[in-house]
Amino acid sequence: xxxxxxxxxxxxxxxxxxxxxxxxxxxxxxxxxxxxxxxxxxxxxxxxxxxxxxxxxxxxxxxxxxxxxxxxxxxxxxxxxxxxxxxxxxxxxxxxxxxxxxxxxxxxxxxxxxxxxxxxxxxxxxxxxxxxxxxxxxxxxxxxxxxxxxxxxxxxxxxxxxxxxxxxxxxxxxxxxxxxxxxxxxxxxxxxxxxxxxxxxxxxxxxxxxxxxxxxxxxxxxxxxxxxxxxxxxxxxxxxxxxxxxxxxxxxxxxxxxxxxxxxxxxxxxxxxxxxxxxxxxxxxxxxxxxxxxxxxxxxxxxxxxxxxxxxxxxxxxxxxxxxxxxxxxxxxxxxxxxxxxxxxxxxxxxxxxxxxxxxxxxxxxxxxxxxxxxxxxxxxxxxxxxxxxxxxxxxxxxxxxxxxxxxxxxxxxxx
Numbered sequence: 427x428x429x430x431x432x433x434x435x436x437x438x439x440x441x442x443x444x445x446x447x448x449x450x451x452x453x454x455x456x457x458x459x460x461x462x463x464x465x466x467x468x469x470x471x472x473x474x475x476x477x478x479x480x481x482x483x484x485x486x487x488x489x490x491x492x493x494x495x496x497x498x499x500x501x502x503x504x505x506x507x508x509x510x511x512x513x514x515x516x517x518x519x520x521x522x523x524x525x526x527x528x529x530x531x532x533x534x535x536x537x538x539x540x541x542x543x544x545x546x547x548x549x550x551x552x553x554x555x556x557x558x559x560x561x562x563x564x565x566x567x568x569x570x571x572x573x574x575x576x577x578x579x580x581x582x583x584x585x586x587x588x589x590x591x592x593x594x595x596x597x598x599x600x601x602x603x604x605x606x607x608x609x610x611x612x613x614x615x616x617x618x619x620x621x622x623x624x625x626x627x628x629x630x631x632x633x634x635x636x637x638x639x640x641x642x643x644x645x646x647x648x649x650x651x652x653x654x655x656x657x658x659x660x661x662x663x664x665x666x667x668x669x670x671x672x673x674x675x676x677x678x679x680x681x682x683x684x685x686x687x688x689x690x691x692x693x694x695x696x697x698x699x700x701x702x703x704x705x706x707x708x709x710x711x712x713x714x715x716x717x718x719x720x721x722x723x724x725x726x727x728x729x730x731x732x733x734x735x736x737x738x739x740x741x742x743x744x745x746x747x748x749x750x751x752x753x754x755x756x757x758x759x760x761x762x763x764x765x766x767x768x769x770x771x772x773x774x775x776x777x778x779x780x781x782x783x784x785x786x787x788x789x790x791x792x793x794x795x796x797x798x799x800x801x802x803x804x805x806x807x808x809x810x811x812x813x814x815x816x817x818x819x820x821x822x823x824x825x826x827x828x829x830x831x832x833x834x835x836x837x838x839x840x841x842x
Contacts, residue, residue, distance in 0.1 A: 495529055593686075659685045660787065660789070702730050738751040803826065
């Protein structure tokens with residue numbers, strides 16, 4: 427059990443705000459170097475607004491919330507000390523476990539703030555100035571990190587973030603070149619999954635006539651898969667000279683990627699009555715031998731209320747194909763309901779990293795220039811081979827996660 431956290435500086439909003447205002451001016455490091463200390467985002471009027479965790483902790487509403495959390499932690503600990511009812515103890519313990527991480531970070535932040543105040547008092551002492559300056563620099567960095575940790579606990583949580591995911595890839599405009607690139611993107615995500623230890627399984631794949639894939643879907647199992655990949659949804663554009671192009675002209679093709687959350691309990695979360703689906707069985711096509719082509723093992727499930735269709739033919743067993751199809755259908759319905767809820771909460775302000783809508787052009791892979799550009803954040807990386815191979819995809823995903831966090835911080839400052 428953690429110790430009660432009582433913060434004198436947080437008991438009164440004005441006193442806390444005044445104390446936080448004592449921090450010295452900080453330089454503006456580049457976002458890619460140190461996004462935690464100083465962040466920028468574009469507001470609705472296109473003016474650049476400066477945001478940092480320390481700025482957020484000056485907000486009266488935020489200070490009030492932190493004071494309420496620390497007071498609640500102390501109250502719960504007092505109740506637990508005298509409580510005898512097992513049910514009440516269990517309820518209070520769950521609440522305490524939810525609040526403790528934030529309370530611990532607030533305590534660390536407050537301790538650093540107090541230490542920084544003490545060091546500032548020594549800066550005017552000629553005998554202690556050199557030592558105080560070194561300690562001041564260290565504590566300033568520690569304070570910024572502590573403030574960032576506090577603010578992260580205040581940001582809204584996406585309940586689907588820790589879920590596994592279904593990744594769908596579909597060739598768009600560009601004919602055979604689009605199909606080839608769809609296959610390359612699918613391989614890119616598979617290699618990245620292997621690098622980070624996720625479990626990859628192809629649910630279905632439709633090969634294209636001249637190589638690549640027309641469409642494919644894979645389930646990716648692991649903690650936080652959806653959080654890492656959710657901003658990959660959208661239209662991926664490739665610019666390169668096809669192998670069949672005799673005059674060396676650059677062609678532009680597109681591939682659509684969709685990433686859907688797949689919670690472990692999706693079977694319980696999404697109920698699909700038998701009356702709402704139509705199941706068709708048919709003979710599978712393509713390679714696979716006589717068994718695939720002579721038995722009705724392929725399954726196509728249509729969800730009648732929404733018109734969503736899922737077809738699976740990869741397994742020899744009709745039952746396995748149906749199970750895979752139902753799993754993907756549930757993921758699609760879960761994502762559909764999630765999007766409806768997000769739309770209901772969304773205001774007029776468009777988020778910086780985009781909506782994740784699969785119709786949104788999000789990225790360009792330019793092979794002649796060897797660059798990858800993400801249009802939502804204006805980020806260009808000149809390491810196309812490393813990214814397409816999956817070796818460096820994590821760098822791009824991390825940058826998108828940082829930008830998403832900055833956007834959330836901006837919304838906290840705006841009180842949205």
